[in-house]
Amino acid sequence: MNTILQDIIEHHIWANDTLLAFCEKLTPDQLALTVPGTFGTVEETLVHVAANEEAYLHGLAELGVGDEMRATIFDGDVPRELAVVRPVLVKTADAWRRIVTEWPQNDVKEFPGEGKVERLPISVVVTQVIDHGTEHRTHIRTILATHGVARPVDEGTTEPNIDGWAWNDARATAS
Amino acid sequence: MSALPRDVIEHHIWANDRLLAFCETLTDDQLALTVPGTYGPVHKTLVHLGEAEQIYLSRIPDTGITRTLDDEELPLAPVSEIRAALRQTGEAWRAVIERWPDDHPIRYQTREGDREHRSVSFSVVQMLDHGSEHRNHIRTTVSTHGIEPPEIDGWTWDDVRRR
Numbered sequence: 001m002n003t004i005l006q007d008i009i010e011h012h013i014w015a016n017d018t019l020l021a022f023c024e025k026l027t028p029d030q031l032a033l034t035v036p037g038t039f040g041t042v043e044e045t046l047v048h049v050a051a052n053e054e055a056y057l058h059g060l061a062e063l064g065v066g067d068e069m070r071a072t073i074f075d076g077d078v079p080r081e082l083a084v085v086r087p088v089l090v091k092t093a094d095a096w097r098r099i100v101t102e103w104p105q106n107d108v109k110e111f112p113g114e115g116k117v118e119r120l121p122i123s124v125v126v127t128q129v130i131d132h133g134t135e136h137r138t139h140i141r142t143i144l145a146t147h148g149v150a151r152p153v154d155e156g157t158t159e160p161n162i163d164g165w166a167w168n169d170a171r172a173t174a175s
Numbered sequence: 176m177s178a179l180p181r182d183v184i185e186h187h188i189w190a191n192d193r194l195l196a197f198c199e200t201l202t203d204d205q206l207a208l209t210v211p212g213t214y215g216p217v218h219k220t221l222v223h224l225g226e227a228e229q230i231y232l233s234r235i236p237d238t239g240i241t242r243t244l245d246d247e248e249l250p251l252a253p254v255s256e257i258r259a260a261l262r263q264t265g266e267a268w269r270a271v272i273e274r275w276p277d278d279h280p281i282r283y284q285t286r287e288g289d290r291e292h293r294s295v296s297f298s299v300v301q302m303l304d305h306g307s308e309h310r311n312h313i314r315t316t317v318s319t320h321g322i323e324p325p326e327i328d329g330w331t332w333d334d335v336r337r338r
Contacts, residue, residue, distance in 0.1 A: 002180055004180045004276070004278060004295070007296045007297065007300050011300045015304070035319070037314070037315035037317075037318040106179050121182065124182070124330070125329075126183065127186045127332065127333075128329030130303070130329075131186065131327075131328055134303075134304060134311070135311045135328070138312065138315075139311065142210075142211075142212035142312070143212065145211065165301060167300070168293070168297055
């Protein structure tokens, strides 16, 4: 198991969880906030993050990578609301941990796309989930800062602090 | 060396360069744009992105990287200089993860004089998160002002590299 990859995934999982815990304390009006240049409201963005984590893993599972994963949000099995985000992200976190442990050598798989089949390495999906998560977590923190819901922290970003330093401090405290 | 972390870093290097190439086409007025909830003006954020990578790498042995960028220093470094600096740091990150594919402890002294014990892996995590956060500040800023930013997600990166 590669420590660098493991740490990248662990930070991603922790950052999702920390931001979600912050947002679970917001009022419905605060969850409905947005600003231009972002994905949408805070709640819509959180659901979008969780929905795509499921969808990426569902696609991988169909190719034999990882365990079966239903895309419950995209398929409409559950409502698109904040309450569904935590159970989905708990499930997807475990799945990402298993994938980076069991597939470190980055096998190339055939992904069915729009009218064609593409041969992609697993790393593309791992790269996408990390980038996608950071992009939308940044959107949410920008929204909250713009509306004065979140306070500034170091280096021009806003609470909750979910950078690498904060993650490292949190895991040191936990251990 | 597992290909998984290598590709995550290759995407980061590519996304930085693609965004810098886009920003090289902006006017001074556009580089001065900002919106609330972000780091600040586009140009200042770009310098910050570059200086942070230089600082992280300067703490890792033998990278050859020193800090040349400072977002508190006026006039701000030209975008072309930031892009060149990020190409250097990109090469340095590649070398770091080849040399220490499964982590390595590092010790350094901060600007405040504190002695810190961290690791290569931690530095990579912070570099990735920091870069993505500030790239997205810039994308949010320009799109808010009606300028279409480039796509820099993982799917686009893979499409571009396979062309």
